[in-house]
Amino acid sequence: MPNTVSSNPNYPNITISDILYDRALQVQKPVTQTLAKGPGQFTNGVAPKYLQKGKGSHVWDVDGNEYIDFNSAIGPISLGYAYKAVDDAIKKQLEDGITFSLMHPLEVELSELIQEVIPNAEAVKISKTGADVCSAAIRVARAFTKREKIFCCGYHGWHDWYIGITSRNSGIPESIQNMTYTFEYNNIEAIREALDETVAAVILEPFIFEAPQNNFLQELVEACRENGTLLIFDEMWTGFRIALGGAQEYFNVKSDLAVYSKACANGMPIALLTGRADVMELFNNEVFSYTTFGGEALSLAACIATIQEIRDKNVPEYLDKKGQILKDGYNHIAEEFGLENLTKCVGYNCRTMVIFAPEAGNGLEVKALMQQEMIKRGVLWAGFHNMCFSHTDEDIEHTLSAYREVMPIVKAAIESQDVKSYLQGQALEAVFRKTSNYNIKPALVKA
Numbered sequence: 001m002p003n004t005v006s007s008n009p010n011y012p013n014i015t016i017s018d019i020l021y022d023r024a025l026q027v028q029k030p031v032t033q034t035l036a037k038g039p040g041q042f043t044n045g046v047a048p049k050y051l052q053k054g055k056g057s058h059v060w061d062v063d064g065n066e067y068i069d070f071n072s073a074i075g076p077i078s079l080g081y082a083y084k085a086v087d088d089a090i091k092k093q094l095e096d097g098i099t100f101s102l103m104h105p106l107e108v109e110l111s112e113l114i115q116e117v118i119p120n121a122e123a124v125k126i127s128k129t130g131a132d133v134c135s136a137a138i139r140v141a142r143a144f145t146k147r148e149k150i151f152c153c154g155y156h157g158w159h160d161w162y163i164g165i166t167s168r169n170s171g172i173p174e175s176i177q178n179m180t181y182t183f184e185y186n187n188i189e190a191i192r193e194a195l196d197e198t199v200a201a202v203i204l205e206p207f208i209f210e211a212p213q214n215n216f217l218q219e220l221v222e223a224c225r226e227n228g229t230l231l232i233f234d235e236m237w238t239g240f241r242i243a244l245g246g247a248q249e250y251f252n253v254k255s256d257l258a259v260y261s262k263a264c265a266n267g268m269p270i271a272l273l274t275g276r277a278d279v280m281e282l283f284n285n286e287v288f289s290y291t292t293f294g295g296e297a298l299s300l301a302a303c304i305a306t307i308q309e310i311r312d313k314n315v316p317e318y319l320d321k322k323g324q325i326l327k328d329g330y331n332h333i334a335e336e337f338g339l340e341n342l343t344k345c346v347g348y349n350c351r352t353m354v355i356f357a358p359e360a361g362n363g364l365e366v367k368a369l370m371q372q373e374m375i376k377r378g379v380l381w382a383g384f385h386n387m388c389f390s391h392t393d394e395d396i397e398h399t400l401s402a403y404r405e406v407m408p409i410v411k412a413a414i415e416s417q418d419v420k421s422y423l424q425g426q427a428l429e430a431v432f433r434k435t436s437n438y439n440i441k442p443a444l445v446k447a
């Protein structure tokens with residue numbers, strides 16, 4: 001698709017977005033169903049609030065403004081919006097029906113495909129959301145080990161066992177809050193020291209932006225095995241992006257259980273739990289985890305088509321190549337403007353993040369300014385490059401020229417020590433203010 005982003009010579013007109021938002025405030029609590037898509041993450045006053053449609057890597061807001069989208073729907077868009085091979089599979093299934101009164105053959109077909117591509121998939125469980133499968137993994141790990149404590153690192157969805165450790169823990173019984181503990185990525189010594197006979201599972205995103213050091217993941221496998229604790233990889237972001245078989249394939253390491261969603265169905269709601277047959281066996285009797293829409297067939301069809309396309313077109317290699325051009329490009333531009341100590345693009349190429357050093361000032365203001373200026377240049381920017389198969393060379397060139405124009409503005413704002421005065425809208429909001437129970441030996445009472 002040729003790059004036609006030229007529609008925002010000034011800040012985009014967001015009239016209809018704001019009208020919808022005002023209506024939403026009257027009726028919806030909360031107004032957004034995904035925090036990362038809400039106005040706290042897209043500078044209120046400048047950024048669009050509602051998107052109407054997408055094609056490839058581009059999206060159009062309700063006011064008709066076009067943007068290159070590097071958020072990829074916060075992960076699910078791995079191939080591109082309105083991607084033909086997946087949409088055809090959905091349409092074909094739609095003619096036969098959506099949800100049925102018995103099991104559907106696509107459940108078997110998908111599970112066999114997952115067994116082929118995911119290293120630890122001795123058995124497969126299908127569900128709907130990332131939080132679903134994270135919680136199912138935690139429950140089955142507790143049942144298998146007959147232990148209760150959980151160590152985690154990263155984000156794992158909205159359910160009690162995880163959100164209890166964040167600042168948004170209202171409504172979660174304290175007894176549940178006290179069962180989950182966070183640990184520091186790459187600090188194997190601290191984990192080894194904290195592991196004891198009460199820890200059912202260690203769950204982590206195999207990497208977020210930082211790379212594993214000193215065989216961290218392999219060491220973790222060993223530490224968990226020695227302690228009789230199950231290791232769970234949360235591959236929501238790594239699955240089907242870093243490699244077809246996710247981080248397990250990329251780092252040649254197997255976890256006892258692993259969970260997937262986001263990229264696997266190019267936007268349709270489905271989630272997968274894979275793992276050891278002896279552990280997964282408990283789902284057949286002792287452990288309960290079922291949901292009405294678990295076998296919904298449009299998502300099954302989409303998931304199969306997406307995984308086949310990712311495999312056939314070697315999508316992870318594409319994401320890596322294009323993502324690297326963007327990451328290196330950003331870092332060169334930062335250097336050109338003498339900002340290399342204040343901002344960097346970091347992470348594995350398939351999903352990179354722009355960060356600002358504390359010396360740049362209030363991070364949420366600086367990020368809002370960069371977002372404001374990128375949006376003006378037709379890039380729906382939220383600090384991440386979540387690469388998808390439809391991001392073209394033209395998209396990347398356009399984005400890098402936008403960065404080249406925006407960098408001096410950001411530099412001047414930082415130097416003025418008054419970034420706020422450059423903002424047309426509001427500063428962004430932090431998602432969580434803190435997580436608690438940090439690296440505390442589980443036997444101890446919470447401080």
Ligand SMILES: Cc1ncc(COP(=O)(O)O)c(C=O)c1O
Pocket residue numbers: 129130131132134154155156157158205234235236237261
């Ligand atoms: C690593 C990780 N785990 C779990 C989840 C929860 O997934 P969902 O929002 O589909 O419930 C997310 C969502 O962003 C995630 O990024």
